[in-house]
Amino acid sequence: xxxxxxxxxxxxxxxxxxxxxxxxxxxxxxxxxxxxxxxxxxxxxxxxxxxxxxxxxxxxxxxxxxxxxxxxxxxxxxxxxxxxxxxxxxxxxxxxxxxxxxxxxxxxxxxxxxxxxxxxxxxxxxxxxxxxxxxxxxxxxxxxxxxxxxxxxxxxxxxxxxxxxxxxxxxxxxxxxxxxxxxxxxxxxxxxxxxxxxxxxxxxxxxxxxxxxxxxxxxxxxxxxxxxxxxxxxxxxxxxxxxxxxxxxxxxxxxxxxxxxxxxxxxxxxxxxxxxxxxxxxxxxxxxxxxxxxxxxxxxxxxxxxxxxxxxxxxxxxxxxxxxxxxxxxxxxxxxxxxxxxxxxxxxxxxxxxxxxxxxxxxxxxxxxxxxxxxxxxx
Numbered sequence: 001x002x003x004x005x006x007x008x009x010x011x012x013x014x015x016x017x018x019x020x021x022x023x024x025x026x027x028x029x030x031x032x033x034x035x036x037x038x039x040x041x042x043x044x045x046x047x048x049x050x051x052x053x054x055x056x057x058x059x060x061x062x063x064x065x066x067x068x069x070x071x072x073x074x075x076x077x078x079x080x081x082x083x084x085x086x087x088x089x090x091x092x093x094x095x096x097x098x099x100x101x102x103x104x105x106x107x108x109x110x111x112x113x114x115x116x117x118x119x120x121x122x123x124x125x126x127x128x129x130x131x132x133x134x135x136x137x138x139x140x141x142x143x144x145x146x147x148x149x150x151x152x153x154x155x156x157x158x159x160x161x162x163x164x165x166x167x168x169x170x171x172x173x174x175x176x177x178x179x180x181x182x183x184x185x186x187x188x189x190x191x192x193x194x195x196x197x198x199x200x201x202x203x204x205x206x207x208x209x210x211x212x213x214x215x216x217x218x219x220x221x222x223x224x225x226x227x228x229x230x231x232x233x234x235x236x237x238x239x240x241x242x243x244x245x246x247x248x249x250x251x252x253x254x255x256x257x258x259x260x261x262x263x264x265x266x267x268x269x270x271x272x273x274x275x276x277x278x279x280x281x282x283x284x285x286x287x288x289x290x291x292x293x294x295x296x297x298x299x300x301x302x303x304x305x306x307x308x309x310x311x312x313x314x315x316x317x318x319x320x321x322x323x324x325x326x327x328x329x330x331x332x333x334x335x336x337x338x339x340x341x342x343x344x345x346x347x348x349x350x351x352x353x354x355x356x357x358x359x360x361x362x363x364x365x366x367x368x369x370x371x372x373x374x375x376x377x378x379x
Contacts, residue, residue: 023038023063023066025038025062025086026039028114028118028339030110030117030118033114035086035088035118036086037062037084037118038062038063038083038084038086039081039082039083039084040075040082041081041082042072042075042076042080042081043076045079046078046079048129048292049081049127049128049129049132050081050132050292051080051081051082051119051122051126051128051129051133052080052081052082052133052134052135052136052284052285052288053083053084053115053133053135053137054082054083054135054136054141054281055085056084056086056095056137056138056141057137057140057141057142057163058097058140059094060138060139060140060141061095062084062085062086065141065269068269068272068273069280069281070271070272070279070281071084074279074281078289080285081126083119083122085115085118087111087140088111090107097111097137097140097141098110098111099111099140099170100167100169101167101206102201102204102206103204112147116152116155119155119156120155120364123373124335124364125337130373132157132288132292134157134159134160134291135148135156136159136160136162136280136281136284137161137164138162138164138269139162139192139193139267140164142161142162143161143165143166144164145160146166146170146182149174149177150166150177151170151177153177154366155371157181157291158180158183158291159180159181159182159183160182160283160288161182161183161184162184162185162269162280162284163187163192163267163269165193165209166209167206167207168206169206169207171209171217174221179221179223179252179253179255180222180255181222181251181257181291182218182257183257183258183259183260183287184214184258185260185262185270185280185284186211186259186260186262187241187262187264187265188263188265189264190265190266190267191267192267195210195211195212195261197210197211211259212259215246215248215257218257219248219251222248222252222256222257223251223255224248224249224251224256224257226249227247227249228247229245231243231244232244232278233277234277235276236275236277238276239275239277241263241274242263242264242275242277243260243265243275243277243278244260244263245259245260246260253294254295254297255294256287256294258287262274269281270283308321308322308323308365309322310322310374310376313374313376314378314379315376315377315379316378317352317354318350318351318352318354319350319353319363319376320349321349321350323349332351332363333364333366334351334353334362334363334364335361335364336359336362337360337361353376356378358379359377360375361375361377362375362376
């Protein structure tokens, strides 16, 4: 009987491996390390040209979450670009995102820096809108989302962790960051990342607060004034769970904080396994789309792109950068079309490109309100 059972497993594994789609990885060097990612762009992008990062869990991989999240299909439907970045290997050979787990105290890889610079590179090279870059992820990838919300808020405008948590050490340093919309999806019976939290680090990941506390923290941070709770339709009676939706509304700049509690759910990416009432990837996108719609609905809204002027373009010597408030300009860098950083510095809002070869260059302008990308022609 055991041999028959093993044979069935081998057949199943062969079937899955044979039919699982393997995507092509692209290379990106950051901090002296060759990193990888999968990029997907639908045939038609919507007018807002958004970008969504989707991050795998601990011991997972980019191609895995690409397949089970079905984010490419969702991107085809709604018209956004997708990036599936790849974590590095820890000392035990497990692929991970460096959020600061207690057992990763010797790991030094800078994933916030990598993801931020990769996002800026993709914005530049694919003409994506830097005002609408978002992040979602499963488990360890969800925890990376929280870290981005606290430390890379200029680049990632909203995050949607799935079965993730925020380590207390990250939360303690998050008070000084501006408000950022957050949407957490979490199972009440999650035995990997318990919904009740682990303030004393009994499980070894590191201390972290409960999910309800985390949601309340971000709700207060975004100064939300209204909470709406409803039970979503239980469309699949066989999955043993249902969803209670909690939305914190009317925050700063119309910011919202959402929480889908999956009653009876485990450590799951909804729609792939566990609860089948909703698809976690689609719900994350609808949250990001709501952010875009709310930002665009603000009266007299001026996009970051419109608030900064770069001229003349084309140019043969100097590029001038003009803003209503030059103090808001934090950093200006230039790349060639191969993504190589050119070490040129700005002086009083101007860059001297006299010594550059004729061609097209990519300009990144970091401001207090976000990042702008411009294509520059040197003649």
